[in-house]
Amino acid sequence: xxxxxxxxxxxxxxxxxxxxxxxxxxxxxxxxxxxxxxxxxxxxxxxxxxxxxxxxxxxxxxxxxxxxxxxxxxxxxxxxxxxxxxxxxxxxxxxxxxxxxxxxxxxxxxxxxxxxxxxxxxxxxxxxxxxxxxxxxxxxxxxxxxxxxxxxxxxxxxxxxxxxxxxxxxxxxxxxxxxxxxxxxxxxxxxxxxxxxxxxxxxxxxxxxxxxxxxxxxxxxxxxxxxxxxxxxxxxxxxxxxxxxxxxxxxxxxxxxxxxxxxxxxxxxxxxxxxxxxxxxxxxxxxxxxxxxxxxxxxxxxxxxxxxxxxxxxxxxxxxxxxxxxxxxxxxxxxxxxxxxxxxxxxxxxxxxxxxxxxxxxxxxxxxxxxxxxxxxxxxxxxxxxxxxxxxxxxxxxxxx
Numbered sequence: 001x002x003x004x005x006x007x008x009x010x011x012x013x014x015x016x017x018x019x020x021x022x023x024x025x026x027x028x029x030x031x032x033x034x035x036x037x038x039x040x041x042x043x044x045x046x047x048x049x050x051x052x053x054x055x056x057x058x059x060x061x062x063x064x065x066x067x068x069x070x071x072x073x074x075x076x077x078x079x080x081x082x083x084x085x086x087x088x089x090x091x092x093x094x095x096x097x098x099x100x101x102x103x104x105x106x107x108x109x110x111x112x113x114x115x116x117x118x119x120x121x122x123x124x125x126x127x128x129x130x131x132x133x134x135x136x137x138x139x140x141x142x143x144x145x146x147x148x149x150x151x152x153x154x155x156x157x158x159x160x161x162x163x164x165x166x167x168x169x170x171x172x173x174x175x176x177x178x179x180x181x182x183x184x185x186x187x188x189x190x191x192x193x194x195x196x197x198x199x200x201x202x203x204x205x206x207x208x209x210x211x212x213x214x215x216x217x218x219x220x221x222x223x224x225x226x227x228x229x230x231x232x233x234x235x236x237x238x239x240x241x242x243x244x245x246x247x248x249x250x251x252x253x254x255x256x257x258x259x260x261x262x263x264x265x266x267x268x269x270x271x272x273x274x275x276x277x278x279x280x281x282x283x284x285x286x287x288x289x290x291x292x293x294x295x296x297x298x299x300x301x302x303x304x305x306x307x308x309x310x311x312x313x314x315x316x317x318x319x320x321x322x323x324x325x326x327x328x329x330x331x332x333x334x335x336x337x338x339x340x341x342x343x344x345x346x347x348x349x350x351x352x353x354x355x356x357x358x359x360x361x362x363x364x365x366x367x368x369x370x371x372x373x374x375x376x377x378x379x380x381x382x383x384x385x386x387x388x389x390x391x392x393x394x395x396x397x398x399x400x401x
Contacts, residue, residue, distance in 0.1 A: 002042055003063035006035060006071040007049035009097075015136055016293040017311030017329040017346060018250075018267055020389050021382075023050040023058050024071035028235055028250055029139055030146025031154060031197055031215040034074060040153055041080040042067075049112075053388040057381040066108050068101045074131045074146060082125070092125040099125055136290070136309050136327075137301050139265045140246050144194060144231030147213035151177065151195040175212065193230055223256050235268070237374060245280075246305075250312075252374055264307035269370055271315040273335075278322040280307035290325040291343035298343075301325070311346065313367050320351075329396070330389050331363045345396035346389055357397055360390045 006025040013019070018027060025035040025048070035046055047061040048054075049068075067083055069075075079099075082092070086102040093099065103111060133139060154177070161178040163169060164185075169176065171191035178184065178198045185206035189196050194213030198204065202216045207225040215233045216222060222234070223241030234240050238253040245262040249255070253266050257274035264278060281304065282288060288306035292299035310328040317335030322342075328334065329346030338352030349358040364386055368378045394400060 002044045003066045004038060004042060004044045004046040005049060005060060005066055005068045006046045007068060008071050011072050011134060013294045020330050021312045021385060023048050028248060029074060029133060029142055031150035037075045041075050062105055062108060064105055066103050068103060070099050072132045073099055091122045093122045094125045094130050099130055137303055137306055139248050140263055143233060143248055144213050147215050147231050148194055151197050262307045263305045266310045267312040269313045270310050273316050273318040273320055275319040276316055278308045279324040280305045282324050288325040291327040329393060331358060333358055346393035357400060
């Protein structure tokens with residue numbers, strides 16, 4: 001069995017607040033996370049090189065022979081085949097950045113200790129264009145192609161469950177794949193823009209309008225009358241309603257009611273209050289800037305359309321309004337009238353009238369209650385991660401100083 005190790009690189013900070021709680025390879029782009037894509041392509045169970053405080057939950061496993069892969073690379077069949085043909089001690093580079101290395105245990109230990117390793121040789125990789133995520137907004141910007149690629153990977157030589165008779169299909173029905181247990185009521189599916197994937201035990205309630213590329217992952221739900229523009233992904237066990245355009249929802253999210261969300265990424269265990277709307281286009285049509293954790297200031301995205309980036313366990317009350325390019329950290333609670341500022345630090349409590357600190361114990365109790373509603377318990381390791389994030393996100397909560 002191949003021993004695959006997926007490593008965080010310097011880009012990890014670029015993906016805060018989402019990488020506060022997970023390694024780079026656990027980011028979802030398309031139907032699958034990056035790690036899940038590698039599992040499918042190489043038929044293996046990867047381990048991780050990640051931040052110290054995440055390493056207990058995401059441990060590393062070292063073997064006699066190891067494939068060490070950049071966690072920001074979105075895998076495809078060409079890269080997977082090239083990896084399988086590598087020689088021991090070979091390192092594939094692109095533009096000076098390591099894409100993958102095949103290393104014996106001793107070579108791996110030298111690499112981890114930054115010691116010189118004469119038995120390792122770098123090779124420039126020019127056989128194909130390596131697709132990587134480099135910025136937060138790449139998650140939704142690259143989601144369309146990723147859905148198409150994942151659709152092919154997941155459905156190759158498989159037969160879909162039949163499309164229910166009361167579903168109106170516009171375009172090619174073969175671009176719709178329905179897994180076992182899915183429940184689909186009277187709705188419209190348009191595949192002219194890309195495929196539509198419906199996961200196991202997923203539910204599409206009556207009156208939904210869906211344009212591909214679209215993925216509704218396992219156990220997820222579209223509420224009645226939802227209007228979904230692709231490319232959009234609804235992660236496992238999430239519930240989505242209202243109007244959505246080019247968004248990625250991670251697992252266990254709740255945006256069950258009316259309100260608009262576009263060009264956005266919503267982390268795990270988030271709740272979007274009824275009637276919440278997010279601007280994804282500035283009134284002057286100018287480039288959208290968002291908070292950059294590496295520079296600790298706003299930075300240009302090069303995009304005209306960019307909405308909300310929300311970290312895990314954050315929530316907003318009914319009728320919340322978000323400005324274009326808003327970044328919300330971990331476990332924030334936003335409510336009240338008006339537009340809050342476009343960078344909301346982790347463990348913030350408040351809105352446009354100002355913020356105070358969401359005390360750690362209260363935030364943890366809230367998170368436990370949210371998780372319990374889905375019939376689960378909070379992992380003790382997640383509690384430790386919460387505590388670490390609370391400590392080193394202190395510098396962004398300027399009202400505490």
